[in-house]
Amino acid sequence: xxxxxxxxxxxxxxxxxxxxxxxxxxxxxxxxxxxxxxxxxxxxxxxxxxxxxxxxxxxxxxxxxxxxxxxxxxxxxxxxxxxxxxxxxxxxxxxxxxxxxxxxxxxxxxxxxxxxxxxxxxxxxxxxxxxxxxxxxxxxxxxxxxxxxxxxxxxxxxxxxxxxxxxxxxxxxxxxxxxxxxxxxxxxxxxxxxxxxxxxxxxxxxxxxxxxxxxxxxxxxxxxxxxxxxxxxxxxxxxxxxxxxxxxxxxxxxxxxxxxxxxxxxxxxxxxxxxxxxxxxxxxxxxxxxxxxxxxxxxxxxxxxxxxxxxxxxxxxxxxxxxxxxxxxxxxxxxxxxxxxxxxxxxxxxxxxxxxxxxxxxxxxxxxxxxxxxxxxxxxxx
Numbered sequence: 001x002x003x004x005x006x007x008x009x010x011x012x013x014x015x016x017x018x019x020x021x022x023x024x025x026x027x028x029x030x031x032x033x034x035x036x037x038x039x040x041x042x043x044x045x046x047x048x049x050x051x052x053x054x055x056x057x058x059x060x061x062x063x064x065x066x067x068x069x070x071x072x073x074x075x076x077x078x079x080x081x082x083x084x085x086x087x088x089x090x091x092x093x094x095x096x097x098x099x100x101x102x103x104x105x106x107x108x109x110x111x112x113x114x115x116x117x118x119x120x121x122x123x124x125x126x127x128x129x130x131x132x133x134x135x136x137x138x139x140x141x142x143x144x145x146x147x148x149x150x151x152x153x154x155x156x157x158x159x160x161x162x163x164x165x166x167x168x169x170x171x172x173x174x175x176x177x178x179x180x181x182x183x184x185x186x187x188x189x190x191x192x193x194x195x196x197x198x199x200x201x202x203x204x205x206x207x208x209x210x211x212x213x214x215x216x217x218x219x220x221x222x223x224x225x226x227x228x229x230x231x232x233x234x235x236x237x238x239x240x241x242x243x244x245x246x247x248x249x250x251x252x253x254x255x256x257x258x259x260x261x262x263x264x265x266x267x268x269x270x271x272x273x274x275x276x277x278x279x280x281x282x283x284x285x286x287x288x289x290x291x292x293x294x295x296x297x298x299x300x301x302x303x304x305x306x307x308x309x310x311x312x313x314x315x316x317x318x319x320x321x322x323x324x325x326x327x328x329x330x331x332x333x334x335x336x337x338x339x340x341x342x343x344x345x346x347x348x349x350x351x352x353x354x355x356x357x358x359x360x361x362x363x364x365x366x367x368x369x370x371x372x373x374x375x376x377x378x379x380x381x382x
Contacts, residue, residue: 007125014121014348018332022342028365028373031332031342033169033315035234036365040281043233046271059266061258063091063242067269070276071242077279078201081214087247090254091269093261094239095199095228100126101260102195102224102243103161105252107132111160116146118349120169120197132160136351142308142319144171148182155186161193164213167200167312170346170360174208174311180216188218193249199228199241202285204312205293214244221246224253229272231314232282234364240264240272289314289363292370296363299374304382305359314364317346321357323382328355331382335359339380341373 018031029036038044062068068085075083083089092098099122107113109131115123117136124134137154140147151162162183166175187194196213204210213219225244230236243253275281296316297309305318320331328345336342343359350356363370 006129010125014344018336018342018344021333021336025337025340025342027336027340027342028369028376029342030361030363030365030373031336031344033362033364034236035314036369037234039234040275043235043271043275046274047267050267050270055267055270057266059091059263059269061263062086062254063089063264064266064269064273067091067273067276070273071244074276074279074282075214075244078283079212079215081212081220083214083244084247088244088250090243090245090250090257091264092241092243092257093264094230095197095226095241096122097239097257097260098224098226098241098243099123099163099195099197101253101256102226102245102249103127103132103163104130104256105224105249106193107160110158112156112158114151114154114159114162115351116163116165116168117351118144118170118346119163119351120165121348123163123197124351127161133158134351135159139168139171139173141356144168144173146175146179146182148179148186151183152186155190155192159190159192161195162187163195163197165197167204167210169197169200169313170315170344170349171317172310172313172315174204175211177211180211180213180219184216184218187222192222194219194223196223196225198225199231200313201227202232202282203289203314204286205290205310208311210312222249224249232285233272233275238265238268240268292363292365292367295367296361296370296374299371300377302374303377303380305377315360315362317358317360319356319358320382324357326357326382328357328359332359335377335380339376341376 015032022029068089072083072085103126107130111132113127201210213223228241307318332345346358347355
């Protein structure tokens with residue numbers, strides 16, 4: 001039977017393509033955004049403890065109470081914001097689920113959703129699957145900051161949602177107080193909601209502070225904040241995260257969540273609840289990743305690439321526009337095959353696939369692999 005695709009323009013993601021190519025070529029995989037090292041052994045021991053203790057059946061749909069309480073404690077400590085663990089926090093099976101559930105909860109056919117371009121690749125499909133219309137607002141290069149005049153021009157009576165990502169993937173740009181205040185001014189008299197992807201909330205550099213949309217009183221009342229334990233504790237394969245939202249939004253969010261995954265792996269939740277009891281396990285993350293960013297950027301200086309050190313996330317972008325007109329996709333493939341280092345061509349993040357001659361490298365890898373990759377990148381032929 002013929003099938004009419006709901007996503008006719010969507011194929012296999014570039015992350016899958018480049019990771020497979022890296023594996024096939026035996027290359028160092030700096031493409032897909034996952035840590036190249038394991039998590040704290042104590043966290044693994046906690047999971048084993050709860051598995052052996054019989055915590056292996058369904059968890060409550062919204063998440064086990066003690067984990068939601070720990071998330072509330074973390075939010076208070078880091079952001080100074082009080083959340084009700086019962087009515088404002090939901091544990092989910094990864095931030096991608098949280099993003100999809102939030103969009104599904106509020107976007108109806110014909111609604112316009114503003115996306116900052118370039119954007120992570122799950123945003124537009126989530127909007128389109130719910131009958132929404134993505135409206136792309138280009139970020140300002142080279143730092144990928146927001147041009148608020150362009151945002152203002154993009155808002156119409158049909159705008160239902162704006163999707164935020166800070167720290168930003170792929171650029172690493174970290175939103176400022178001015179960004180939050182300007183956004184609030186633009187939407188205060190409109191029925192516009194927000195979804196904020198904050199999975200890199202604990203990975204900021206050079207003294208910058210991640211400013212969650214929760215910290216702005218007006219924005220907080222309109223926002224679904226999506227977070228990820230996978231990114232924070234180096235366990236992306238566990239697919240576990242959370243959504244923070246005011247009670248009315250949480251109520252609608254959970255209506256969708258319960259029919260997507262219903263609940264999230266029980267022993268993982270108990271283990272994370274115990275692990276979160278010690279705040280240093282996430283408060284030390286900026287220093288941990290800044291050392292890796294600095295190591296990688298120091299090595300990049302010996303290559304012909306141009307770059308601005310990332311403000312946050314665990315990605316570093318580099319430009320080769322001054323050296324070659326080769327497409328970013330072709331170069332990413334060639335570097336993987338010839339040099340043995342895999343990256344992501346950032347044209348895939350743009351709605352129009354425009355090629356700015358920029359590659360994205362993930363530096364969340366062990367130092368040995370980072371140094372080896374840097375030694376090999378010195379030999380690039382452009």
